Amino acid sequence: MASRFRFAALGSAIVMVVAACTGGGATPSPSVAAPSAPASVAASASASAATASGSPALAEVCTAPPKHEGQTVTFVSYGGAYQEAQRKGFLQPYSQLTGVQFTEEEGTDYAKIKSQVEAGQVTWDIVDVGNDFGLDANADLLEPLDYNLIAKDQILEGFAGTYRVADMTYGVAMAYNTDKTAGKVPAGWADFFDLQKFPGNRGFWKYATGGVLEFALMADGVDPKQLYPLDVDRALRKLDTIKDSIVWWDTGAQSQERIGSGEYALTMIWNGRGWSAKHTDNKPVEMVWKNQFLTADFLVIPKGSPNKDIAMEFIAWATCANNNANPSKYIPYGPTNKFATADPKNVADLAVSNVDESTAYFDDAYLVDNFDELDAKFQAWVGQ
Amino acid sequence: MLRSDRPAGGPIVNRWAALAVPAIVFLVIGFLVPLLVIASRSVTEFPKSADHSLLANYQRFFAGEANVRVLGNTFWIAGLSTVACLLIGYPYAYLMNLVRPRVAGLLLIAVLVPLWSSLLVRTFAWDVILRDTGIINRTLIAIGLIDGPLPLLRETHSVLLGMTQILLPFMVLPIYTVMRRIDPEYGKAAANLGAPPIRAFVRVFLPLSLPGVIAGCLLVFVLALGFYITPAILGSPKNTMLSEFIVLKATTGTLDWGLASAMAMVLLVLTLVVLFVASRFVRVRDVFGSIDQE
Numbered sequence: 001m002a003s004r005f006r007f008a009a010l011g012s013a014i015v016m017v018v019a020a021c022t023g024g025g026a027t028p029s030p031s032v033a034a035p036s037a038p039a040s041v042a043a044s045a046s047a048s049a050a051t052a053s054g055s056p057a058l059a060e061v062c063t064a065p066p067k068h069e070g071q072t073v074t075f076v077s078y079g080g081a082y083q084e085a086q087r088k089g090f091l092q093p094y095s096q097l098t099g100v101q102f103t104e105e106e107g108t109d110y111a112k113i114k115s116q117v118e119a120g121q122v123t124w125d126i127v128d129v130g131n132d133f134g135l136d137a138n139a140d141l142l143e144p145l146d147y148n149l150i151a152k153d154q155i156l157e158g159f160a161g162t163y164r165v166a167d168m169t170y171g172v173a174m175a176y177n178t179d180k181t182a183g184k185v186p187a188g189w190a191d192f193f194d195l196q197k198f199p200g201n202r203g204f205w206k207y208a209t210g211g212v213l214e215f216a217l218m219a220d221g222v223d224p225k226q227l228y229p230l231d232v233d234r235a236l237r238k239l240d241t242i243k244d245s246i247v248w249w250d251t252g253a254q255s256q257e258r259i260g261s262g263e264y265a266l267t268m269i270w271n272g273r274g275w276s277a278k279h280t281d282n283k284p285v286e287m288v289w290k291n292q293f294l295t296a297d298f299l300v301i302p303k304g305s306p307n308k309d310i311a312m313e314f315i316a317w318a319t320c321a322n323n324n325a326n327p328s329k330y331i332p333y334g335p336t337n338k339f340a341t342a343d344p345k346n347v348a349d350l351a352v353s354n355v356d357e358s359t360a361y362f363d364d365a366y367l368v369d370n371f372d373e374l375d376a377k378f379q380a381w382v383g384q
Numbered sequence: 385m386l387r388s389d390r391p392a393g394g395p396i397v398n399r400w401a402a403l404a405v406p407a408i409v410f411l412v413i414g415f416l417v418p419l420l421v422i423a424s425r426s427v428t429e430f431p432k433s434a435d436h437s438l439l440a441n442y443q444r445f446f447a448g449e450a451n452v453r454v455l456g457n458t459f460w461i462a463g464l465s466t467v468a469c470l471l472i473g474y475p476y477a478y479l480m481n482l483v484r485p486r487v488a489g490l491l492l493i494a495v496l497v498p499l500w501s502s503l504l505v506r507t508f509a510w511d512v513i514l515r516d517t518g519i520i521n522r523t524l525i526a527i528g529l530i531d532g533p534l535p536l537l538r539e540t541h542s543v544l545l546g547m548t549q550i551l552l553p554f555m556v557l558p559i560y561t562v563m564r565r566i567d568p569e570y571g572k573a574a575a576n577l578g579a580p581p582i583r584a585f586v587r588v589f590l591p592l593s594l595p596g597v598i599a600g601c602l603l604v605f606v607l608a609l610g611f612y613i614t615p616a617i618l619g620s621p622k623n624t625m626l627s628e629f630i631v632l633k634a635t636t637g638t639l640d641w642g643l644a645s646a647m648a649m650v651l652l653v654l655t656l657v658v659l660f661v662a663s664r665f666v667r668v669r670d671v672f673g674s675i676d677q678e
Binding site (some may be wrong): 109110111114132137138141201206207209247248250261262263368369371372375376379380382383384 | 431449450451457515617620621624629635
């Protein structure tokens with residue numbers, strides 16, 4: 001998610017270089033997620049992992065992955081507290097089990113994957129990417145995953161693809177500042193568009209395919225299951241009704257800070273950022289889960305990775321029922337394996353705990369394949 | 385070094401020229417080659433579903449309503465920033481030139497300090513100060529001067545404020561450098577010949593300081609063309625600049641480097657056009673040449 005804005009390739013740089021390099025910078029904070037499986041199922045997680053798949057290879061990679069003493073692979077993610085949790089939950093235990101050492105880099109960057117693959121000098125072996133990457137559109141850049149090793153049937157529906165498998169889910173939802181709403185609770189996205197009932201600034205991510213169009217459509221009465229293909233004109237007409245009150249955010253940190261400070265009364269937010277506004281910053285912020293998008297971060301292997309096999313084994317291990325929830329001990333982000341259990345203290349704040357019939361799902365392939373058209377319409381509207 | 389200094393029978397190429405080799409190598413590898421790669425990508429790399437003709441990326445760029453508007457906006461904002469920097473920077477440099485060296489040093493430090501702090505930090509600081517719930521609006525509301533927040537942020541003026549603060553040193557320094565070399569005797573001579581101070585300034589000092597003005601304006605203008613974070617944070621989507629689109633195309637969705645490269649080339653070519661037009665009115669060589677005449 002949210003790798004789009006690299007706020008460090010700073011503006012004063014000579015412009016022509018931009019296509020070749022983008023610096024790291026805004027570290028998007030992916031959000032809290034949880035398994036949808038009932039907690040009872042996970043009581044004997046590793047046992048169900050073995051039986052659910054029925055494959056001895058699978059069971060073995062979950063509990064006793066192959067040893068590779070002295071081998072080093074490179075793991076790249078979004079940095080910060082998020083990568084720290086992956087380090088403690090995934091990388092360190094895996095090193096102890098197998099002897100594999102991890103070199104880490106912070107700052108996932110799709111453009112760097114592309115340039116490494118094109119140059120034939122791939123140094124990244126495992127990359128944590130957002131939901132807009134790893135689809136067929138990027139087939140030239142990625143290794144297909146080995147589903148003889150990875151337990152596809154245990155992963156949440158739609159979160160395991162040819163080139164990517166989700167390692168954690170999060171929600172794109174609404175947050176509101178309780179001071180600004182004077183104690184009133186927005187019932188859903190229709191209220192988000194009601195400036196009479198809830199005066200104050202509105203926050204949206206300034207990114208055409210990040211959810212803004214979909215939220216407008218759902219506020220306008222579109223069924224969350226009937227969003228695609230997007231009726232962009234209808235969405236923009238709806239957004240027009242509150243356009244003057246929208247203050248766009250470019251980075252997750254901005255959304256968190258502005259909802260906490262009351263600059264926003266209501267905002268679209270990645271639920272991890274909403275959680276941090278409330279629990280880390282101690283601000284009067286609450287979430288509205290109705291019509292949230294349940295989405296995920298994914299693991300991919302750049303094409304030509306010299307450590308492809310080890311990377312594959314690691315990804316299989318990290319998505320096993322008995323391992324996939326490990327990072328949730330260190331950060332309120334949950335697993336994607338249906339049979340894994342997140343840390344109990346965070347369950348109520350997890351996106352998956354709040355899934356109901358109003359929950360929406362991004363059609364990632366549609367959004368990527370039609371990005372140019374959607375973005376062109378959005379940009380033409382937003383800058384008017 | 386004068387040519388006659390060269391020992392007879394010595395190498396045709398001055399030995400000192402060898403010192404320039406690292407810089408030349410760096411420019412070729414670090415600038416010229418990437419530029420050629422970008423130029424070539426802009427006419428050879430296309431999304432699978434798109435037209436593959438030579439200029440397809442350029443056609444896609446100019447077909448986009450938002451692209452053309454943002455391109456125009458980029459030059460407009462860069463131009464305004466240049467004017468704003470000049471209006472503040474010229475009197476500032478003039479003042480630096482008037483006062484005692486010790487005071488001039490302090491003024492110099494004052495203009496340089498912003499260069500030492502992060503652009504992002506300064507930009508976000510403006511955001512916090514100017515926002516609806518920021519200190520200015522809150523204070524004005526608290527003392528009853530206004531009922532609701534003033535639109536201090538998300539307007540062209542807030543973008544200009546942020547960009548001018550960042551770019552000002554690049555205007556002040558070239559102007560000050562040139563002013564310092566203007567012989568004060570010229571002013572006295574003008575006065576002796578009967579020119580009142582204003583005329584002496586307009587007819588003597590101002591023309592002599594012009595190379596610095598032009599160097600500063602070119603520097604600020606070209607740097608401003610590449611901005612996008614400051615307009616994104618302090619402005620509204622109406623103030624979006626082209627670099628933001630280039631990054632968007634280069635790093636998201638389908639990694640459309642062909643279009644991103646075409647955008648970069650359009651910006652580069654238009655910038656060269658501006659420099660060319662400027663060179664019709666001023667001798668660019670004088671501008672840059674003036675720097676090494678000391």
